[in-house]
Amino acid sequence: MRNIFSIAVGLGALLMATMAAAHPGHANIDGLGGFLSGFLHPFLGWDHVVAMLAVGLWGVFLGQNAVWALPVIFPLIMVVGGALGLLGVPVPGAEVGIAVSALVLGALVALAARLPLYIAGAIVGVFAIFHGYAHGTELPAAADALHYSIGFVLATGLLHLCGIFFALLSHWPWGGYAVRLGGGVIALLGIGWLAGVA
Amino acid sequence: MRRLFALLLCCAVTSTASAHSPIEGVGAFYNGTFHPAMVLPHLLLILALGIWSGCQGRRHARFGVMGFALGLLAGLLLTAYGSAPDMTDTLLILVVLACLGIIWMQPLPVWLPVGLAVAAGISIGLDSPAEGADRVERALMMAGTWLGGSIILLQGAILPLVLKQAWARIGFRILAAWGAAASFLVWVMVLM
Numbered sequence: 001m002r003n004i005f006s007i008a009v010g011l012g013a014l015l016m017a018t019m020a021a022a023h024p025g026h027a028n029i030d031g032l033g034g035f036l037s038g039f040l041h042p043f044l045g046w047d048h049v050v051a052m053l054a055v056g057l058w059g060v061f062l063g064q065n066a067v068w069a070l071p072v073i074f075p076l077i078m079v080v081g082g083a084l085g086l087l088g089v090p091v092p093g094a095e096v097g098i099a100v101s102a103l104v105l106g107a108l109v110a111l112a113a114r115l116p117l118y119i120a121g122a123i124v125g126v127f128a129i130f131h132g133y134a135h136g137t138e139l140p141a142a143a144d145a146l147h148y149s150i151g152f153v154l155a156t157g158l159l160h161l162c163g164i165f166f167a168l169l170s171h172w173p174w175g176g177y178a179v180r181l182g183g184g185v186i187a188l189l190g191i192g193w194l195a196g197v198a
Numbered sequence: 199m200r201r202l203f204a205l206l207l208c209c210a211v212t213s214t215a216s217a218h219s220p221i222e223g224v225g226a227f228y229n230g231t232f233h234p235a236m237v238l239p240h241l242l243l244i245l246a247l248g249i250w251s252g253c254q255g256r257r258h259a260r261f262g263v264m265g266f267a268l269g270l271l272a273g274l275l276l277t278a279y280g281s282a283p284d285m286t287d288t289l290l291i292l293v294v295l296a297c298l299g300i301i302w303m304q305p306l307p308v309w310l311p312v313g314l315a316v317a318a319g320i321s322i323g324l325d326s327p328a329e330g331a332d333r334v335e336r337a338l339m340m341a342g343t344w345l346g347g348s349i350i351l352l353q354g355a356i357l358p359l360v361l362k363q364a365w366a367r368i369g370f371r372i373l374a375a376w377g378a379a380a381s382f383l384v385w386v387m388v389l390m
Contacts, residue, residue, distance in 0.1 A: 067368055068367075068368040068371045068372060071372045071375065072301055072371050072372060072374075072375040073375075074375075075375045075376045075378070075379035076301075076375055076378065076379060078379055079378075079379045079382050079383060082379070082383045082386075083382075083383065083386045086383065086386050086387055086390065087386070087390070135383075136383065145383075145384045145387050146238050146239065146380070146381075146384045147238060149379075149380030149381070149383055149384055150238065150242075150377075150380055152380075153373075153376035153377060153379065153380045154376075156376065157372055157373060157376050160372060161369075161372075
């Protein structure tokens with residue numbers, strides 16, 4: 001009963017994430033408070049959403065330490081990209097990097113790739129810089145920087161948790177295929193963004 | 199299931215909270231009590247510190263709460279004698295340190311979290327100058343701030359002592375990572 005409840009909560013949260021508008025780019029929402037603006041920011045771009053989900057999915061596949069290690073490594077390295085965005089240091093190809101992150105992370109989940117944790121951390125860290133740069137360029141325009149930051153912190157943490165909950169389905173034989181299929185969809189979305197189609 | 203039902207029942211029977219005390223003169227005290235919860239950097243720091251102390255164990259939590267309470271008292275008293283400096287960047291760095299401590303999750307000597315708790319208490323106290331028409335009102339506000347901040351820290355410290363499951367530790371680490379990231383980004387912005 002507890003497992004079913006956990007799955008139900010996880011799927012509910014996942015549905016909440018997927019109901020986000022497929023808004024391209026990273027536009028601020030005029031008229032909203034700093035917190036709401038920050039909270040909605042990760043949901044406004046499918047590229048952010050799927051990358052966060054993929055990190056959670058892959059962490060569960062890799063094993064117990066990776067479940068928390070990847071969602072921890074991501075923001076700690078993301079800060080570097082965020083600081084670069086704040087300081088106005090150009091990071092060429094950030095949007096391409098974000099699209100590639102969806103492709104690569106999705107493919108790794110689809111292939112159920114079990115890499116050593118330090119390699120997985122390095123891959124996630126590299127992509128985190130691009131995501132951080134995108135957030136960092138938006139931060140100065142936010143009405144209240146700290147509330148904005150806390151908002152997108154909660155939102156991205158929720159997306160990681162959604163990915164983790166979804167990946168828990170892999171405990172069942174059919175669940176593993178469902179998770180890998182999800183990874184495949186994420187990878188295809190990444191290809192679409194790179195091609196400029198999606 | 200019984201606890202969940204009891205919790206829902208308690209939520210259903212609570213009456214509307216009153217933000218201001220009807221007793222004249224006690225308003226300043228209540229304002230002070232709510233103050234740490236209303237200032238986001240303060241709330242973040244106190245919660246991060248509490249969770250870190252609790253993750254380290256009962257002894258660390260006990261000394262952490264005591265150290266914070268003493269530091270907060272000292273900081274508040276210092277504001278009575280001079281103008282309060284802007285502690286924003288200090289508070290943000292302390293949040294980052296406390297969050298990194300949560301992520302580390304390994305046993306640490308007790309002086310480390312306690313030292314950070316004292317520093318945090320002093321910083322929050324300095325950043326919470328009491329406002330009021332007279333000394334009595336200011337004193338009441340300071341007392342309320344001290345009590346409110348200490349209670350929030352205690353609640354933060356109890357949380358990991360109660361939630362010892364692996365999933366709870368994972369959740370603390372993930373939230374701490376994002377808390378550190380958000381605070382560091384804002385700190386960079388403050389420095390610019």
